[in-house]
Amino acid sequence: MPDVDVIVVGGGPSGAIAAEDLARSGHSVALLDRAGRIKPCGGAIPPRLIADFAIPQDLLVARITTARMIAPSGRRVDIPIENGFVGMVDREDFDEFLRARAAEAGAMRLTGTYQSIDRAGGHPRVHYRDRDSGETRGLSARLVIGADGARSKVARDEVEGGDRIPYVVAYHEIIEAPGPVGQYHPDRCDVVYNGRISPDFYGWVFPHGNKASVGMGSLVHDVDLKQATADLRAASGLADCPTIRREGAPIPLQPLERWDNGRDVVLAGDAAGVVAPSSGEGIYYAMVGGRLAATAAAACLQTGRARDLRLARQLFMREHRTVFRVLASMQKAYYCSDERRERFVSLCHDVDVQRLTFEAYMNKALVRARPMAHLRIGLKNLAHLTRLVRPEFT
Template identity: 35%
Template sequence: MRQFDIIVIGAGPAGSAAATWAAKLGHSVALIDKATFPRNKLCGGLFTERSRAYYTEIFGQDFDLSRAVTRRDISFFYGGQELSKLQGVPPLHLVMRLDLDDTLYRHAIFAGAVDFTGRPISQLSNNTVTFRDGETLSAKIIVGADGVNSIVARHLFGTAFDPTTIGFGLEIEVPETTLPPQALPLRIDFAAADWGYGWSFPKQHSTTVGIGGVHARNSDMKSHFSTYLKTLGMKPSEIKFKGHYLPFGDFRRTPGQGHILLAGDAAGLVDPITGEGIAFAMKSGQIAAQAASEALKDGTENTALKRYQTGLKDMHRNLRIARALRRIVFSARWQQAFIQTFRRSGTVRMMYMRLLAGEMEYPELARSVLTRLPRYILNGFRRSS
């Protein structure tokens, strides 16, 4: 049986970050994925400045933007009507996950992680992983970074996520048009889904069009998507789309058990307003690896989870505030007031943009919303009387 300090299951943003960081700290690391890279992942591919900063910190170099589309303009719509067209917003980078995840995985292997990609798992215990071909690996600590349907989370808790709070997204990749990517509209449509939104994100050779929202509040997401595609001038009957769950505001308070830590989507770490998950996946992978390393160096593997939880404190606080604020953006009661304020106030639009682009964190936004709330409520009353 081959032995490692750390086994990382899943080589997406969370797993590749965890494996890279652990290997850089001098540990023996096995990086497992059922897929062979490059592999695709359903995603809008918005790579924020937050993602870029974490990428630089973890992988030791700036992100190569030559294969991304960087935009500083965006349009917002509500029910098909344009709310606002903004220029000079903080940079928004749009990447293909096929490229991004392959780059991240290669970093991990280059840093020294041993490659077990393309190897489906048949069995998992608290310290061992057995592949379908019968080979077994063992480690002192396991990091489960195997996404929203995590088998590691299922092993620990019996279920990967809570079906009453999970999000769901549908997407299509519209092939290259004759227009250059800088000329294609970059847009977000509030109300394309309930408790969610729609998007059209131009890439270098295609455009990703999708909708996502809280699954339990969208019993017919497909019909929402058909309506959205029609709004964009497409014929839904001719288009095949794909769907994927995304954690949307319901992270695991205790992200693991015993010697097993969960990172990224497996730990529910996605922004419940914007749907951003790549940055939190990479950062949580790094924090998990750091916690595992410190515990291993002290010879106290059983302290890794506590250390990891402490390291995640700021991220958890951020996501908790976002979850409280999202009522204002998405609930039927507040959404009209939010949309009116968004339409009228340049400050609110810029705050939303700084949030979307990863320049602002929720505690700062919450302070700003609280100082504006009385005016916001008063305007709501004036309009309804």
């Protein structure tokens, strides 16, 4: 008999939620994680995440009520977040809270580094290097959930196409942040669209209470991430703030075509590629992916049908495919040049764009109740892409 029902490899938001859900449903679960690894992340979470995953308010280090879009020319558009807010979390504390909650639900925590999987005993056996002893150990399970990040070793070893996922390299610095200074304000998220900061993505300055996350990402691998972040800090008036820590990691650009190996492994979170195009938002989608991986694993454990592992991807894409396609089209259209970035920020000046964007963000669904607003946005979008109008700002 295997040691546990499920081994979850990776203890970020996706893996922690998968482990918690399975443990609460009565399954024996082991959660394997490398301690001390913090993913570079702006830390933004929407109200729907807070509600769906029962996140306590004291984990929020800031509540953002305004988003500022900054064009290559330096012109700005401030977007008020009506009827809601963007919650900010520090991943160091947020991720550990989720892992601890999974353990409270009954998951067994293991600290170490995944090495490989074999099936000599008929069931998958995960081999890992234990952090404390340095020894290689093994644990067998009926199923494995790979939630070990964008360049997932589980995906590479077990799932077709898992070694070919495109990714953006992201880098940020957590700094000690003062009150309002220069271009920085502790109640506002700044998003910088500028080819000098990132030739194909964006830079960000996100408040975290008495800290701030300042960073950027790029698919262009020879971009000097640290220099671009230093330039971003200087432009925001944050160059002299003490740096607490620096972090870098890949962020996937699109969901994988397969999330399971057709036998006993299913992927979740960044390992499955579920980061929203254009925005780079990943925490909410990772946690949804973890929950759906747990759902698929529970179904497979009950029925014995390996094909039930496909449910994770099927259910996720049924809910979020359209949003991902819209955002991917927007990134392709507007992130290709500074002239297009200027037009994109100008488009954000439109009230319809502002309201629909943040309604969709906070509720994690396309807003379908305003057909005329969608029509107006479509026409304005077409006008910008065909250069029929000039960019405008207040």
